[in-house]
Amino acid sequence: MALHELFSHPVERGYRAGLCSKAALFLLLATALTYIPPLLVAFRSHGFWLKRSSYEEQPTVRFQHQVLLVALLGPEHAHGGFLAWSTFPAFNRLQGDHLRVPLVSTREEDRNQDGKMDVLHFKLELPLRSTEHVLGVQLILTFSYQLHRMSTFMMQSMAFLQASFAVPGSQLYVNGDLRLQQRQPLSYRGLDVRYNVSVINSSSPFARDYDLTHIVAAYQERNVTTILTNPNPIWLVGRAAEAPFVINAVIRYPVEVISYLPGFWEMIKFAWVQYVSILLIFLWVFERIKRFVFQNQVVTTVPVTAGSQGEPYKEHLS
Amino acid sequence: MFASLLSLLQVLFLMIPEGVQPQPSPSPSGAVPTHLNVGPRTQGGTLQSSSEGTETPWAVPGTSTVGPNVVTPSAPGNGTVDVFPVLPICVCDLTPGTCDINCCCDKDCYLLHPRTVFSFCLPGSVRSSSWVCVDNSLIFRSNSPFPSRVFMDSNGIKQFCVHVNNSKLNYFQKLQKVNATNFQALATEFGGESFTSTFQTPSPPPFYRAGDPILTYFPKWSIISLLRQPAGVGAGGLCAESNPAGFLESESTTCARFFENLTDSCTLEPALNAASYYNFTVLKVPRGVSDLQNTKFQVPVTLVSQAGPPLLAGNTCQNVVSKVVYEIETNGTFGIQKVSVSFEQTNLTVKPSTSLQQHFIIRFRAFQQNTAAALSGPRSGNPGYIVGKPLLALSGGIKHSMTLLQSQGDGTCSVKRHEVQFGVNAISGCKLRLERVDCSRLQQKIYQTLDGGPRPEHVAIFGNADPAQKEEWTRILSRNCNVSARHCTSCCVIPVSLEIQILWAYIGLQSNPQAHVLRTRFLYQCQSMQDSQQETEVSLTTVVTFVDVTQKPEPPRGQPRVDWKLPFDFFFPFKVAFSRVDSQKGSVSPILTLCLLLLGVLNLETK
Numbered sequence: 001m002a003l004h005e006l007f008s009h010p011v012e013r014g015y016r017a018g019l020c021s022k023a024a025l026f027l028l029l030a031t032a033l034t035y036i037p038p039l040l041v042a043f044r045s046h047g048f049w050l051k052r053s054s055y056e057e058q059p060t061v062r063f064q065h066q067v068l069l070v071a072l073l074g075p076e077h078a079h080g081g082f083l084a085w086s087t088f089p090a091f092n093r094l095q096g097d098h099l100r101v102p103l104v105s106t107r108e109e110d111r112n113q114d115g116k117m118d119v120l121h122f123k124l125e126l127p128l129r130s131t132e133h134v135l136g137v138q139l140i141l142t143f144s145y146q147l148h149r150m151s152t153f154m155m156q157s158m159a160f161l162q163a164s165f166a167v168p169g170s171q172l173y174v175n176g177d178l179r180l181q182q183r184q185p186l187s188y189r190g191l192d193v194r195y196n197v198s199v200i201n202s203s204s205p206f207a208r209d210y211d212l213t214h215i216v217a218a219y220q221e222r223n224v225t226t227i228l229t230n231p232n233p234i235w236l237v238g239r240a241a242e243a244p245f246v247i248n249a250v251i252r253y254p255v256e257v258i259s260y261l262p263g264f265w266e267m268i269k270f271a272w273v274q275y276v277s278i279l280l281i282f283l284w285v286f287e288r289i290k291r292f293v294f295q296n297q298v299v300t301t302v303p304v305t306a307g308s309q310g311e312p313y314k315e316h317l318s
Numbered sequence: 319m320f321a322s323l324l325s326l327l328q329v330l331f332l333m334i335p336e337g338v339q340p341q342p343s344p345s346p347s348g349a350v351p352t353h354l355n356v357g358p359r360t361q362g363g364t365l366q367s368s369s370e371g372t373e374t375p376w377a378v379p380g381t382s383t384v385g386p387n388v389v390t391p392s393a394p395g396n397g398t399v400d401v402f403p404v405l406p407i408c409v410c411d412l413t414p415g416t417c418d419i420n421c422c423c424d425k426d427c428y429l430l431h432p433r434t435v436f437s438f439c440l441p442g443s444v445r446s447s448s449w450v451c452v453d454n455s456l457i458f459r460s461n462s463p464f465p466s467r468v469f470m471d472s473n474g475i476k477q478f479c480v481h482v483n484n485s486k487l488n489y490f491q492k493l494q495k496v497n498a499t500n501f502q503a504l505a506t507e508f509g510g511e512s513f514t515s516t517f518q519t520p521s522p523p524p525f526y527r528a529g530d531p532i533l534t535y536f537p538k539w540s541i542i543s544l545l546r547q548p549a550g551v552g553a554g555g556l557c558a559e560s561n562p563a564g565f566l567e568s569e570s571t572t573c574a575r576f577f578e579n580l581t582d583s584c585t586l587e588p589a590l591n592a593a594s595y596y597n598f599t600v601l602k603v604p605r606g607v608s609d610l611q612n613t614k615f616q617v618p619v620t621l622v623s624q625a626g627p628p629l630l631a632g633n634t635c636q637n638v639v640s641k642v643v644y645e646i647e648t649n650g651t652f653g654i655q656k657v658s659v660s661f662e663q664t665n666l667t668v669k670p671s672t673s674l675q676q677h678f679i680i681r682f683r684a685f686q687q688n689t690a691a692a693l694s695g696p697r698s699g700n701p702g703y704i705v706g707k708p709l710l711a712l713s714g715g716i717k718h719s720m721t722l723l724q725s726q727g728d729g730t731c732s733v734k735r736h737e738v739q740f741g742v743n744a745i746s747g748c749k750l751r752l753e754r755v756d757c758s759r760l761q762q763k764i765y766q767t768l769d770g771g772p773r774p775e776h777v778a779i780f781g782n783a784d785p786a787q788k789e790e791w792t793r794i795l796s797r798n799c800n801v802s803a804r805h806c807t808s809c810c811v812i813p814v815s816l817e818i819q820i821l822w823a824y825i826g827l828q829s830n831p832q833a834h835v836l837r838t839r840f841l842y843q844c845q846s847m848q849d850s851q852q853e854t855e856v857s858l859t860t861v862v863t864f865v866d867v868t869q870k871p872e873p874p875r876g877q878p879r880v881d882w883k884l885p886f887d888f889f890f891p892f893k894v895a896f897s898r899v900d901s902q903k904g905s906v907s908p909i910l911t912l913c914l915l916l917l918g919v920l921n922l923e924t925k
Contacts, residue, residue, distance in 0.1 A: 065743065065745075087745065099729070099857075100725070100729050101725055101729065101746065101747030101748055101749075101857065101859070102725075102746070103722070103724055103725075103736050103744065103745075103746040104744060104745045104746070105736075105739065105742045105743065105744035106742065106743045106744070107705065107706075107741055107742040107743065109705075115870070121742075127724075127725045127726055127727050127728075127729065127732075128727050129727040129728050130673075130727060132727070170574075238556055238574055238576070239574065239673075240574035240575075240673045240674060240675035241672070241673045241674075241675075242675055242727065243574065243675055244727075
């Protein structure tokens, strides 16, 4: 009857030598070479410390129902070229004859019923005299923008829309995304309300606070902003005399990839993963080298079998 | 580089089995030697093979820089060999009787060695074959199964070349037989999308189906046409005259017309003339096309109100059609039973360039429908409100939709008002010129302007509310401003803005929620003004705000809320894997993974 190997276990073997012997020096050297080079390899191959990371989140965006509209009129209009309106009373007061109150209707829609708004339908009908022709439009809509997953980030942001054409228009159609623009990463935790200030200072009575260049300049100073990405606004022409100029906008709030600064433990975790995976190779290689050196007595040692120390083998209990 | 490595490998492969006997290779042509002849080749033999066509072996970079194709040794004494490279079809010989440049197979060129004259040979003018070459001295014996041969390159170095398998050298073999029966089948099987001519003349169906164009007949000219509903088209929004109306599709369209010279167009332009909208008969069913003399299949268009033709009186063009409303009664497959039309007309002043906006409305209803029910107006939802439908209000027992102010082109208040749409927040405003009347009259007038007539008292809870059922309506909370002027006695407190706040919520099944209005509030904001002032303008604002106060039920277990920061994605891969199992039955991989994982854990335990 043939015999099969049913079970096996390694036999431990000790090698003895003095602390100041060649063998001890070799061991010290081998240990150092095992543990330090993986660290250097991991570090020099870049990306050892995770300095930036990113995550996905759909922001909680709400339209703040603040609108600032400037409609640029054709040159034949003797009245000085523009009509304006906003939801800010002070701005409206400043406009005088240029004020023209439009009909604005908005609707925010939560398509997947997850509690976060997904899209804003915005429609503005600006009544015009038959002699007035709109050649360009500047429109600011403001939003409150919040992120929750990593750090709680709150800001008040805006979507700025500017479109102009050489031909008098009847309608402007825009269908775009409200995208987050980051100039610097967010924090991984905590509350961030740096930019939770209104884009347009609605309490100010001064004209310069409603100046578009001033508003845009102050807004662009921020490191985190939102922009309206609409590759091509559609400008429709051919307005009947009594018809209003219509701005039709569909603004979506898409899922954003947000970059953030990883926290301490996240950094350590990724470094550890890299280090250990390289270390395993070094451990295996140096184990082989050490075994070769000691088995073949390259350095002088006194071999001691584990069996001579009493127990034939140690049972590993778990 | 890669190619040269490949060829080196090939060389190695050829060199290694030196001791092995050369195997007989299945060479397709007998002229190609399978066994490498290291000794000098007879000129005739090479010529023999070259007479099959000019071979163009591609030289392997690194091993041989110049292709050995230059070596087509001439045999001055051998007259039997055709000096022209023989190709059965010379694809580049396009001008008969003339030598085509760079066409190496053109017999009109009478060139012994076309390459000496031409800078290159056009593709297709030389026989294509793929040769991979190495220096001949590297090869001792070839046992490659592929045909091989030795060439001499321009430097006089012998090159050993192997003819490699190349799928490009295959022929198109299978030819389809096409006849009348399988033509269409082949065209559909192999054809993709292509341009098609859409001109089709189908036979008229026995009756109209929803969306079918409605046929009309002009008895005066015996012309069949379609019932038209002009609609704005393109960037200009100009009226597209021939836009057909769809059967049973009640629709309303608006479009603009521009007139360069209204003096002429006023009377000549048919679009401005009411008569052109009813001087035809409508076919009850499309089948009526076959028998146009039979009036049984035709319905005349009846006029609800008299509409005169356009009239040029001085500087105005009178009786211009601005709105056309068709009312069509239908009766199932019996088709159209009655068509009536009504007009709205306006006057246009003649200017160099005049524009006009026209409205076209087509309404369908069932024949002999209960007119009382039809009078009550359309629902805004059944039962729950639909977003975008008008918000229903009740004032004095009459149902109407709630409205907001609207301004005219010059910013003053318009008689036309904007309908409040359910779920759509809106703001509007206009300027109102005040006459000098006493304060209470003034207030009354402004309140009326803000409210749009008598103030609505109730608002419908659901979109299908019946004015007769009082419990289906909820009272609007409203309060006028404090009338008493505060500081001055000569002041008049007038309202300047109205905010309509509507609290609404979803009710019913979460999968089929129905929106209903909980309560509505009218909020007026007032301003005091000097009573003694002259005629002034006051700017009025109306705002409507919809607030969703739906209390969402607790989300099902395991679904996180928006504001949670708990590590709810801890078991993310498992969740994803198992949710995928749910969606596509029969996938066992996640279960298998889990089992393996469990097994692994158990193994660790027992070690």
